[in-house]
Amino acid sequence: MTTSPVRQPHPLDLLDLDAHLTESERAVRDSVRRLCDDLVEPHIAEWYENGRVPGLRELAAALGDLGLLGMHLEGYGCAGMSAVEYGLACLELEATDSGLRSLVSVQGSLAMYAIWQWANEETKQQWLPQMASGRAIGCFGLTEPDHGSDPGSMRTRARRQGGDWILDGTKTWITNGSVADVAVIWAVTDDGVRGFAVPTDTPGFTATEIKHKASLRASVTSELVMDGVRIPDAFAFPDVRGLKGPLSCLNEARYGITWGAMGAARSCLRAALDYTCQREQFGRPLAAFQLTQRKLVEMNVEYSKGLLLAWHLGRRKDAGVLAPAQVSLGKLNNVREAIEICRTARTLLGANGVSLEYPVIRHASNLESVLTYEGTVEMHTLVLGQLMTGLPAFR
Incomplete structure (x- = not known):
């Protein structure tokens, strides 16, 4: 009986995990790597040092063109890829910089997922195709200045007024906040914590970028303030309550x-x-x-x-x-x-x-x-x- 010689593993893949990936998974990984090498790697050290990412919207559009925004979601222009394919994309993005992976993660896994899973159909149709293409950027407002690990104690409030909701409160350490077109905001209401898709051009909504960071410098981080922000009831997530x-x-x-x-x-x-x-x-x-x-x-x-x-x-x-x-x-x-x-x-x-x-x-x-x-x-x-x-x- 003859056996084939055992192939030596790659120095950075000692367990030869690559051999267990499907052709589609390798293709996703390689395409993300090429995008990072072409568009981000030549500039990332400078972006980090300067604490800003020029052409962020153009970068978001390029990520959207490759299908990376909300890539694990189905429908609404999303790519509908597998969890492993999404994970491999995250690996390649963060191999370039955590800020780049955060941009994609907050867009797809937080803002888009919240709308995809919990919003009404009208809100999904309004935002998800734009967000999948990178034409619209989203953020996710949960953390507050005094409440991080204990979101159940949040102070942001939403109260009914006729057919509208009025939102008041502050969120902080919000990735993409000051460049976002829509903010998913979680607030306390009379019947528990609820979510809202808030257009960031709504009167009373302001977002200020947080400066002087020594970490995640190639990422936009912001404070969101809502002072009497009025939105229609259709923007509220209808069926989910609590955390x-x-x-x-x-x-x-x-x-x-x-x-x-x-x-x-x-x-x-x-x-x-x-x-x-x-x-x-x-x-x-x-x-x-x-x-x-x-x-x-x-x-x-x-x-x-x-x-x-x-x-x-x-x-x-x-x-x-x-x-x-x-x-x-x-x-x-x-x-x-x-x-x-x-x-x-x-x-x-x-x-x-x-x-x-x-x-x-x-x-x-x-x-x-x-x-x-x-x-x-x-x-x-x-x-x-x-x-x-x-x-x-x-x-």
Whole structure:
């Protein structure tokens, strides 16, 4: 009996996960990679350093042309791709920058998903085709200045007045906020928390960009203020009450982060591997030293496990059996390990590790924000703790 020789795995794909992807999944991954390489990679360090993204709407249109906005949704001009294809796209986007993945994630998994899942048909038809093409940008208003992990205590209020709603309140740390055409706003009403699709040109609605960030600098982050914003009842989401609405959207976004964080990790791992193979000290490449190889291997082991976890969750999501607590596990583990990979890469690059000539410090800084948003480490830990013990420990 003869056997074929075992093919050596790629240094950045030790488990040969690529062999388990379908042709369609590889095509999505490769097309997103080409877009990032052509439109974003040549400029991202400058955008990050300057804290602004010129031509953001043109970039959104290019993302829409490729079908990346709301890509996992069906109908209304959305691409209807699989969860794994969406995850692979998130991985490639965040391998370029977390801010780029945030733009796509907030547009598709938060704003578009909220409208797609919870709005009436008229609102869906009004916004989703425009958002899928990138002609309209959306944001998702849940977090408030005094209420992040405890959205049930939000102070934004919506009250009925005739056939309209009047919204008052403030939301903060809102990605895309000051460039958005429509804001999904969650507010307390007399019958519980409700969602609203609010056109941002409505009188009384203002959005101010948040400056002086040291993380996610190539991303628009804003504060939203609603002062007597009047909208018709048709803009209210008709059938969802309580935190079920916003939490269902957050679960979609957290799934994408599970993949995206591994993109940032891969970028830093690749930079560290390339650098240490080329950089010489004591007459030898840094990669020839045992301690360097140990760091590289430990980074790659955690990256490989995180990628396998994301892939497993994606297959479960496509099968319709993915539980929210499993998404918490993915987000908790993969962002935490990605940060450690980026920090270790920083040490291998020495002083060059803090230069924007390399992607490492940018990814490490961005991931500090990703670690906190869409659920902190503490909150995801307690979600899993409650699942294990049956005992809630949030209060």
